[in-house]
Amino acid sequence: MYIRIDCTSNSETVLFAGSELKYYLSKINNTIAFSKDTDAEEDKNCNRILLGLFPDSECSSDDDAYEIEISHLNGHIKGSNPRSVLLGMYRYLTLLGCRFLRPGKEYEWIPSIPHIEEIHISRRQKALYRHRGVCIEGADAPENILEFIDWLPKLGYNSFFLQFELPYAFLNLWYSHKNNPLLTPEEFTLEKAAEISLLIDRELQKRNLKHHRVGHGWTCSVLGQNTLGWVSSDARLSDEQLSMTALVNGERGFYKGIPINTNLCYSSPKVVSSFVEKVTTYAQMHPEVDYLHIWLADAFNNHCECHACKKHLPSDLYVHLLNELDKALSEKGLTVKIVFLIYEELLWAPEKEQLANPDRFVMMFAPISRTFLHSYEIPDEFPAPPEYQRNQITLPVNLGENLSFLAQWKKVFNGESFDYDYPLGRAHYGDMGYVHIAHIIYEDIHRLKDLHLDGYISCQELRCFLPNGLPNYIMGNCLFGTDASFEELAEEYFQAAYGENWKDCLTYLSELSSLCDCDYYNGKNSRLNPQIAANMETLSNKVQSFRGKYFTKKELLAVPVQQLFWKHLDYHSQYCILLSKALSFLAKGMKKEAEDAWKDFTHYICSQEQTFQKALDVYRVVEVSTNYTGFPLIEEF
Template identity: 50%
Template sequence: MTINILYPSHSGSPVVFAAQELSRCLAEIVADSIIILNNQNCGPDDVTLRLESLGNPKNSEDAYSIDVTSAGGIISGSNDRSVLLGVYKYLWLLGCRFPAPGQKHEYIPSLYKKEQLSACCRKKAALRHRGVCIEGANSLENILDFIDWLPKMGYNSFFLQFQLPYTFMARWYHHEMNPLLKPEEFTRETAAAFAEKIEEALQTRGLLLHQAGHGWTGDVLGFPCADWKAITEPLPPETSSLAACVNGKRELFHGVPMNTNLCYSNETVIESFSDRVAEYCVQHPTVSCLHVWLADEFNNICECEACRAQLPTDQYIRLLNRIDEKLTSLHLDAKIVFLLYQELLWPPVEEAFRNPDRFLLMFAPISRTFEHSYQLRDSYGPIPAYERNRITLPVGLDENMVFLRSWQNYFHGESFVYDYPLGRAHYGDFGYIHIAEIIGQDIRKLKQMGMDGYISCQELRECLPNAFPGYVMGRMLFDEDVTFEELKEEYFSAAYGPGWERVLSYLTKLSSLCSCDYFNGKENRKDPNEAAAMRELIKYVDCTPVSGTDGAEGRTAAQNLFWKYLDYHREYSLRLGKALMKLAEGNESEAQECWRQFQNMVCERETEFQDCLDVYRVTEVSTKYTGFQLEEPLVSTL
């Protein structure tokens, strides 16, 4: 069978890449096929597939149309990226599945007749903003594999935190939190070179690039920062007056430039800050959405007399308006993302956006619970009074919605949620079924919440036991018709093949015994209910054989990989579950020893399961939030 794939010669790179991906997969799907790209001399018996883009801007809404018969047909998109999304949907209709980042995880079926190539579908994205923000520790290959996966799931954007995403790669190459691996050399120059490759991968797929976030405040103080590490140098005399005055002192907050706020009543601060943002936009024209946030800590707002006269948010809006003025004078159209987070949860009372079309509202409920999804109500009552440097962060979902609704009375432009289910909470759910369900429930409520989308701040290496939560997120952000129950069968049958029902039942039971909130430090460390749940989980895992040997002859190589992950996940669950059980019982010394054994195991086996589990991040969360402690350097037992 000869298959011609045609596209206009002037097509942008996402359309060209879509043709290449269609060719790659069809060569596997159709045995003995001949795939030809852009051959205008098609034979009468050839199957001819045409790719067409309506040419709308890449920040426009995504929609595609698939109309293919046994003789061929057309896959068209509203913009170049949507053509690629349409190609992946067509491959999905043919039976392809993409259960996790990396081509080694793909499920590609075999078809033998022209009639099997027929497909028809028209879809428009349910939500405009559908993306992931980098977190954790990642190699360049991890990031590129993840970016490659995004459009397969229906995502349209990727967020590279900070002006240079150095720390998210340095953590891996320096092997932070894993003393069993020898640190590799990794510099900011290397990070910049890698960032160029990442941006190229995004442009190839037409994905929107979000950039920056925290870090601007350190920049103004003379400490360009790309991580949260403390430094020993004091503030230089020429910038010390620009820092927030807290407890009578102007200094770095706990020594961390990233976490240090500024004196936002100071005109020099406003001009210096806005100059840096404008300069960055000039130097980085590929950035679609630039995030302009303040410091990444709370209760560190300037207490000088001038600053006390205004809410931090009024000062924030004033700063953002000045940035808009400078971008407008430079004829730059980048969107500016402003943040509802910590002190900025309180809406302004004096200032207003002069050019609201420039801005995107981002709601970041970082302190929320993940035991439940939002329960939407007609009214939520008033927000609590703001007390400078004495705030507490809202945990309950109603509390978070109070702040969002108050802001929505003030700002009526585009908005999206920036959430964290796969940034910390997922480690508390060993089975990943509960957290995936919460993600799905949250996404289905976004329109009722008045939101236009969702960006997930998360680890990219979160495939232990599988990547089901991220799969649910991408599929449901694009397709408002698909249900969670449909996705469970779709995902597990593709990932595990014969025996998938046993795996789903097993992981569902694990999820029912887990607490995301306990792992994230939101409950008392001594907790009889948590101890009993972990005791039951250990017994269940120990007594429930979930082996990949039965039916293995009918599985693909990719499916066998998922069974291998599940086998490793069994030992992971036993060791971490025992540590949590001892912690919840109040046996802190035994808990620490059990956690040390868990950490030893994951460090020893990280290279074997590098793309599945982020050892840096699970260690950081376990010690920063759960209650375990880093001790003496590990010694390999391998």
């Protein structure tokens, strides 16, 4: 059976879509051969699949849409841009039965279809939301980043956000093996980070994914400091540099010794001009960036208290800075979109300033302190936000209060905007089954239209697949648009991942989720909690019962991908037993027992990290657990 894949566009992304289609079709049916020579004998009656773009009048670089018309292995996949052709090609494979369950080809379910030529598929769809992406967090090897980028379009995502000018911080956390004393630190340099960054840029370009960049770090740049992450510095600032930092409690300098957490004196013309110059220079040097994020320091209650700054809300000074930046970019003929951030003090909308050129900007709502016990609910009337008090704010947990800040900003900016959310940044560690957090994601995304938000970028670890990848699977499908219920999507995922016993797995992980509390793990409310303690004991019993039923068999499944998922479920069961024990002691106030149990847990995950590196970010789960949950940092075993 011969097929000819014709690409009517010479776009790198369309050509890549053609090579991917060949790869997967040959996996689905090993009798398929691909004709290359139009004069070859086998080409005379071969089937043809055309990959190309819609007519010019239907094309858009921003909005993704595709059309699939393939019958008897003849037809076409067309898109509104090269990326949409790639998305349409992966959707065709999904409709054939392929399931892209986790980053990495070893985690893909590829069906065998003997009579694929009998299948007819017709689908035309436009993405429900414009912004559909993931932002890097955690400790990442280059392979983790590259495999995640490869995975994104397979689920319908169109964007990747690589924080900072270089992703040094995230790579260095892996190479230094921070929080894992059982691994030997490896040398890592800024030069190596720059090499990897170029490789990442190349993979984004190949897939025509929207490229988001920087965010935090501009304040460091203004002060002449490298953005190396959330690390302390003993660098001495010059008198001029010192005068540019925020005056907090009568002192200027690095806030608690950390440059990236240090705000500036934003009323100072010198600060504004330097900030604008740094951003403009970067934008000129990096035309590959589609969305340039302009954020302030990553800390709160540390805004400048000088006489000039105190006359203005931080958001008024921020908008003034953004307007100056827009002028400079326009003078240079630069059209890059600027993403501004509603976050911490900037939750309070400006009272005096407005963006002069709203088309330049995209607003990003970042409710980092929100609860994940519930999804968004839109009230008939939003409550008024609390009055702003300089350097005495409390971040909102309640969803209604978070949304009240968004409503105030919507009154002064009615342009493009999206949700920047954190279900897989910290909260997921508090949900050992991953079913609850996946359901929150499903509900949140279905409410974005009611919030007048055009999408969602998940600020998250790239190694968040213990026990599985259901949350990101749900996220990608819902952001592109699906009529499927949460239950239908979960069934689709679990069937491919776990085989004939998928229902038992879904029931089991759902029960674990029902016993967990994301907010408790995130440090909200009292550490003493008898209900948490009792739930963790029940959870441990359920895990042990499941282990006794399923992990006494030597060979669970013959399908390689399902063997991998069951292997991870086995590891996950011991993870849950050890962690639930530590949490139970913590919630009972039994400090010594909690510390001993926590040490057992950390030793276990550290000792297993090389085996399950792609599934669990050991650095991050330890960092969250020690900074928020209440466990001690274990520096040696």
